[in-house]
Amino acid sequence: MNLTLKIWRQAGATAKGAMHTYEVDEISEDMSFLEMLDVLNEQLNEQGEEPVAFDHDCREGICGSCDLMINGRPHGPEVTTTCQLHMRSFKDGDTIHVEPWRAEGFPVVKDLIVDRSAFDRIIQAGGYISVNTGAAPDAHATPVPREDAMKAFNVATCIGCGACVAACPNGSASLFMGAKITHLGRLPQGQPERDSRVVSMVAQHDAEGFGGCTNIGECTSACPKEIPLDVISQLNKDLRTAIRHGH
């Protein structure tokens, strides 16, 4: 198929960006969206124009690197990662808009690449269980009800891609944060730091420039791992409890 691509090009963080138009042809429907961009970049290289920079790595839907706004939706029309989006989701002759994640907390580095290090700093604020290496009791010393382990797992599958933030009109990272808080809060190991964790993480989230949650739900509908909206309710509940406990 032949396609018209409108792609955001921006030379650097402080440079002014603009949409550029490119044509690609002979795209097979079996290609992934990123392979289609590989074809474009080969073409640009041949023409002497610098290839489009975009983040990607595992290309199997798990590392969370790939992060494109495609036709105004994070990762495009399917509920999946960009690397798992295939060209059979488009038709011959389509015009496709490709932009970087839009959010104050994710400044543009170059072209389609944004800086998501704010997510790491939110985890640094408390998204862990404090246990030093070698200090752990036998794994069977703390049984975990199967139901709790499964629920913890279901939200621990967050890949940190940032689609939730990009989809949210407020640029809120509440789904990302709620997933971690729910994961650790579901397990007995996560209880001692439960209150301090939520308070610190929320404070860091706000300091990074992410917006507040107003329950719009765009985050969960864009999440490639289908993290449910109720992790945000859990986050809010944990925050209220922590405040009541005097944090």
Add this chain to the structure above:
Amino acid sequence: MTDQSGTVALNKPAEQQSDDAHGYYTRGENIVDGAAPTGPIKDRWTNHIFDTRLVNPANRRKLDVIIVGTGLAGGAAAATLGEAGYNVKSFCYQDSPRRAHSIAAQGGINGAKNYKEDGDSVFRLFYDTVKGGDYRSRESNVYRLAEVSASIIDQCVAQGVPFAREYGGLLDNRSFGGVQVSRTFYARGQTGQQLLIGAYQALERQVAAGTVTTYTRHDMLELVMVDGKARGIIARDLSTGEIETHLADAVVLASGGYGNVFFLSTNAMGCNVTATWRAHRKGAYMANPCYTQIHPTCIPVAGEHQSKLTLMSESLRNDGRIWVPKNADDCTKDPREIPEEDRDYYLERIYPAFGNLVPRDIASRQAKNVCDEGRGVGPKVGDFRRGVYLDFSEVIERTGEDKVREKYDNLFDMYERITGENPYEVPMRIYPAVHYVMGGLWVDYDLQSNVPGLFVTGEANFSDHGANRLGASALMQGLSDGYFVLPNTIRGYLADGPFETIDESHPAVVEARTSVEQRIETFLSINGTRSVDSFHRELGHIMWEFCGMERSEEGLRKAIDMIRELKREFWSNLRVLGSADTLNQALEKAGRVADFIELGELMCIDALNRRESCGGHFRAESQTEEGEALRHDDEFAYVAAWEFGGDEGQPVLHKEDLIYTAIEMKQRSYK
């Protein structure tokens, strides 16, 4: 059981008779693992920890350690050394440590917990691993790996890793990779992700505590050596293009494997050999580079523009039956219309005892054989159809679609997303793909390379998997090295520190930095016509064709010539646009591909020298009458550790004899 004194050698040192690589290499002195403890195998690690010198807590904060790579090995090591109080600088090329490729591992992690009381033990895990690796790993290292495995599970559970649980709340296990006990701990099909997130969180905790500093989007481009010791790295900040010097008392490489030398592999696109290759060029030996594990159950190549291959969990082989049409004429038909009597269930036919569950190397090679005969299925790529059916129709009929869905739904969905075919209705197509490398930098028992102060962990080193890796053991090795082994062994080295202070004006530092800058300048100034990717694809084709699942003397000689020609063209006809002082992905790739080309040549020389079939290395000249792999312990029971011979010289082969005291070498048989 054999004698456990650890003093009785059960085999003689190998004496190589053949010399297929004559003219391509020179011989160096044999090496011995100087740090190897002796005595009963079960006491070696315990005694070694006690014998290794300590660093008192007040001195630790005066010591700087650089760790390159943030996967299971690097992330766990950085967290643990940070907790101990050292100053750690952690580097990764990704935008966050959480994206290291360990995250993509699906199956599980072995631990000799014997929670199922099914006869498992440390010794049995050790035995299975050494046997599975075709007796080309080092026994004391593997025993230690098995011994430490139980603590890994404890550590991860305490961190909140949500492993699968039984109804009583205790941990569940499954069986994996053809072993006869249930010792694999798992988190659905995403075990690697959950373990990596655990290590990542431990690492970020130390960042908050101030003991670890992370340098994300950084590529290590050179090793700094001062007075024969590793003292730092030259790195490029990939966002700004700035060349940075980072100095330390010791350097740890945890930079993963080099499977991307084949271009198409299951590795992440950014996985590369640069950190270890740069160290190799500075004197570190590269051991067994030709050992590549090919995984049998991947989604086949669909077209010329394919950039990567996706693994489907090996657990599918428990329920799916593998077949191809008996007649080549049927290969283009709808598989559902091919009657039972016209199907060749070739694994069940050749290996009735193990059937579809034969080990990875055997399943892979047989799939290649039937496709080479012209009986492959799926789209034609090049001259062949490269795919075999993995058929679930029988199990769907026997247990119902719901049961299959419950067990494998995410894998089936992933398959459908990639291929556009519904595997509940049409048999899946699979084909082998490059997955993991068992070769890597040579290390001693302390995980120290032959360069003092340079340590190597995880997939980047060579020591634990021999010539073939068992399922669920890669995650185990990464975390074992990172959490438990390296932090105990590196202190023996650091106890001599802090070392003499050096600064950026030291001639060795200036030399390293200048060479990096010049190299980058060269890439940008060649101004030829071909893209980096086109060179990478071409290298991949050569490697897969001649140094892939099956190698022959003739093919390898041809490949070496082709790679040398490719290298000449690369340095004269490469085109990299853009500049050095900004984010430039083509420039990043240029450096990586340049190193892959040099590595590819060494892999072929190593493969040419090893005239035996062994694990992930199948030499056409060494097979039984029935076409099975034939090992030659009398000639090749050694580690091939290659020293860089200079740009114009030849690599130098150093051998380390593999002597077993606790386990007897036997031929593998799955008939």
